[in-house]
Amino acid sequence: MTTPDILDFFHEDTNTFTYVVIDPATRHAAIVDSVLDYCAASGRTHTKAADAVIAAVRDRGLTIDWILETHVHADHLSAAPYLQEKLGGQIAIGSHVRDVQKIFTQLFNANGVATDGSQFGALFDDGTVFNIGELKAKAIHTPGHTPACMSYLIGDAVFVGDTLFSPDFGTARCDFPGGDARALYQSIQKLFALPDTTRVFLCHDYLPEGRDQYIHQTTIGEEKANNIHVGHGASEDEFVKMRTERDATLSMPKLILPSVQVNMRAGRLPEPEDNGIRYVKIPLDAV
Numbered sequence: 608m609t610t611p612d613i614l615d616f617f618h619e620d621t622n623t624f625t626y627v628v629i630d631p632a633t634r635h636a637a638i639v640d641s642v643l644d645y646c647a648a649s650g651r652t653h654t655k656a657a658d659a660v661i662a663a664v665r666d667r668g669l670t671i672d673w674i675l676e677t678h679v680h681a682d683h684l685s686a687a688p689y690l691q692e693k694l695g696g697q698i699a700i701g702s703h704v705r706d707v708q709k710i711f712t713q714l715f716n717a718n719g720v721a722t723d724g725s726q727f728g729a730l731f732d733d734g735t736v737f738n739i740g741e742l743k744a745k746a747i748h749t750p751g752h753t754p755a756c757m758s759y760l761i762g763d764a765v766f767v768g769d770t771l772f773s774p775d776f777g778t779a780r781c782d783f784p785g786g787d788a789r790a791l792y793q794s795i796q797k798l799f800a801l802p803d804t805t806r807v808f809l810c811h812d813y814l815p816e817g818r819d820q821y822i823h824q825t826t827i828g829e830e831k832a833n834n835i836h837v838g839h840g841a842s843e844d845e846f847v848k849m850r851t852e853r854d855a856t857l858s859m860p861k862l863i864l865p866s867v868q869v870n871m872r873a874g875r876l877p878e879p880e881d882n883g884i885r886y887v888k889i890p891l892d893a894v
Contacts, residue, residue, distance in 0.1 A: 609742055609762040613808065614663055615823050618642040618656050621683040621862065622811045624823045625660060628739060628761050629669060635740030636664065637673035638696070639759065639766050640810050643686035643874065647862060650887075652876075657686035661693050671696035672739050676727075676870070677768025677810060678756040679707045681783060681863040685874030697728035698873050699737075701748060701757035704730065708871050710784045715868055715888050719878075726873035731757060749798065751791020752779035758798060764806040765827075770794055771807065773822045774829055775815050777836035778846075782854035783863075788847045795837050803828030864889055 612629040626639040642656045664671060671694040674687045678701070687698045708722040724730045731737070733748035744761040752769045759766045769779035770791065778795065781788040798807075805827040812821045832838055837846060860866070865887045869876060876885050 611739075611742055611762045611764055613764060615808070616656065616660055616663075617821060617823070618644075618683065620644070622813055622821075623680075623683050624808070624810055624812070625656070626766060626808055627660060627664060627669070628742075628764070628766075629667075630740030630742040633740030634667070634669050635672050635742075636669040637675055637739045637744070637761070638664075638671060638690055638694075639675045639808075640677055640680070640768070641674065641686040641690055641874075643684040643689065643869075645684045645862065645865060647865070652684065654686065654689055657689050660686075660690065664694055670740075673729075673737070674698045675759055675766075676700040676873075677758065677766060678753045679704060679711075679867060679870045680769075681866050682811070682860040683862060684866050684869045687874035689874075699729040699731055700724070700727050700873070701746065701755045702730040702732050703748070703750065703755035704871070706754040706785060711867050711871050714784070714890060714893065717868070717888075720872060726871075726875065747797060749791075749794035751781055751787055751789075751794045753783060754785040754787075756794070758794075760801070760805075763804070764808055765798065765801060766808045766810075767798060768810045770798065771825075771830055771834065771837075772809060773812055773815075773825060774833035774838065775818060775835060776813055777834060778850065780854045780857055781850055782857070788850040788854075789843065791850065792837065792843045792846045799827060799831050799837075801827050803831065859894065864894075 614627040616625040629636045644653045674696045731746035735746040747758045749758045749770045807825045868887045
């Protein structure tokens with residue numbers, strides 16, 4: 608099995624990892640889960656995080672084939688259109704993004720936003736195979752956190768989005784619209800069927816008590832053995848009970864409202880209004 612070269616970039620403000628996945632034979636690459644910097648207090652965006660990715664790609668002479676989203680993120684804005692403008696590549700996400708768009712266009716009364724996924728260059732179904740240079744990659748539908756979540760198996764590495772976290776932090780919440788704890792458990796079992804040596808690249812990491820360094824990589828074997836929510840053979844019913852009770856105690860991500868409005872548009876900001884200013888909506892008493 609081919610081993611891709613992988614660069615990781617950590618965005619501390621949102622605890623997000625972005626990856627550049629490189630085919631060593633052709634120097635073609637994909638970018639996974641990019642971040643557009645956003646200040647919630649001022650509403651300003653900037654591109655510091657994305658520019659670091661661009662610099663690394665250009666320094667290495669890479670050709671970008673894909674800009675991949677594991678899901679419609681609720682904790683950061685995607686920089687996919689900006690990266691595409693600077694580096695090329697197709698923006699892709701799971702085909703169930705249509706379900707997410709239908710949910711959130713209603714919440715935000717975003718009548719002009721298409722709900723057919725057409726903002727993205729490619730929509731992947733479960734099992735879709737695609738190439739990064741000569742590297743074979745496969746999309747694995749892993750719903751639960753959201754209906755559209757995709758994991759990407761690329762060589763000996765799998766990029767799991769918000770499906771799994773580090774073993775000492777557990778799993779993703781399932782209380783967003785369209786989330787489903789039972790579906791998440793079943794998705795994780797699909798990932799656990801991969802070889803134990805498969806490298807697992809996380810979308811986020813946080814610092815549980817007793818740890819002072821961020822972790823971006825584990826293995827399927829480590830997750831199966833040690834994940835505090837699904838390791839040691841936890842049953843589906845036990846997981847659903849734990850996840851439901853835990854989710855009821857969590858506050859909403861601080862950037863969920865701007866993030867979802869932008870990310871359901873493939874990272875594109877809302878169109879300017881007649882005064883030339885772009886706006887995101889904040890629904891009151893609705894979430």
